[in-house]
Amino acid sequence: MISLKNQIVLITGASSGIGNACARIFAGAGVKLILAARRWERLQQLADELSREFGVETHLLQLDVRDRHAVESAITSLPPAWSAIDILINNAGLSRGLDKLHEGELPDWEEMIDTNIKGLLYFTRYIVPGMVERDRGHVINLGSIAGHQTYPGGNVYCATKAAVKAISEGLKQDLLGTPVRVTSVDPGMVETEFSQVRFHGDRERANKVYQGVQPLTPEDIADVVFFCATRSPHVNINQVILMPVDQASATLVNRRQ
Template sequence: MISVNNQIVLITGASSGIGASCAKVFAQAGAKLILAARRCDRLQEFTKTLNLPDDKIHLLQLDVCDHTAVESAISNLPPDWSKIDILINNAGLSRGLNKLYEGDFQDWEEMIDTNIKGLLYLTRYVVPSMVKRNRGHIINIGSIAGHQTYPGGNVYCGTKAAVKAISEGLKQDLLGTRVRVSSVDPGMVETEFSEVRFHGDTERAKKVYEGLTPLTPNDVADVVFFCTTRPTHVNINEVILMPVDQASATLVNRKL
């Protein structure tokens, strides 16, 4: 196990859910955190709970879908924060459960822009410095949806399949360097995911998790942390984790 003490960790989508849980676990381990999120107010409120000194935390209000904003944010990091050791591409979302031929174009755009393009933008601007220093780790938060398609998941599943392929391709491109790439792909995790998917319909979102025990964001953060703390010659390529009450993307055990 290697230490992440004083390593610089950039986490996207850090204001809630898996991103916030990753921030907590890395903060407890002594890492320096660059936390990025669209919702600045919420990010600031969350970071108060971490109780970190100023030299341990740097906040970015950032929409990962905005190519120019990502370039500017990374290029203009203060010198003490510019050498990112760990990139956690966590920002992502799902919209709707429509049949493909009845899909909403705006929903498609949001998923593709966030889940694929946002991940690509961050990777493109952060990884060159890792290659130059011959060290670093990229963690992409994928999904069981990238391995198994389910009814109504069409475009979302497509974006997560893209994350899987991008992770594999990046690992191949980095062969010969000491930069590591991991994809952490959870099944059902109780976050704002379903509420976002159903455009704020909280009652419908709650029903997704009724009668079973889903994963928590902390469960996923623990796996992310495990990947980053393996000996430097070890690369955890891919981890699929699901709750015991889930056997596949579509098969779950509900006790109602």
């Protein structure tokens, strides 16, 4: 396992769920953290907690990954002490709705496409050239089992995660000949705010998604992300698919009554 001490790690969607868990596990390794999210108060609270618990330095970016100009401005105007990003964790993402394609809400489609695909692309485009120039770096994309298997009502969300899979594979090919690594971590069911967001705040409906199942936790995913980031420099974990024991595919789930 390589040491990450003093490396600069940028995490998108850091204010909750998997992003928050990644911030905590990487903070324990002594990195410097750039935390990006829309919710400023949550970012500040997380930064305060990480400072107290781990004594790490943090740099906060309040932005929406869908805003290309905001992403460009945030990355190009980073202070010199924060500009040499070693690890990019493209975690920001969401799902909206579970409608049939022909009944879907267009704003939901646009939000998923703009966040899950374009937001990931913006950060990758503005950060990876520096990694190539410095001869070091690692891009870790948070995909999903939905990128490998579609399911009823998943249509556009599954398409966005299939795009993340293709982008990860394409980026790895484009970076051949450089030491920059590319990893896609693709979970099944993880209990976060994901389902609440999908169902537009309907907690009762969201809770039923995990009823009778022991899902993965954000910490489970962060543990895998951290494992991938700490392998020897000549080792690239291309892709990790992980699911709870109670899940066998995107649609096959064992529910205990």
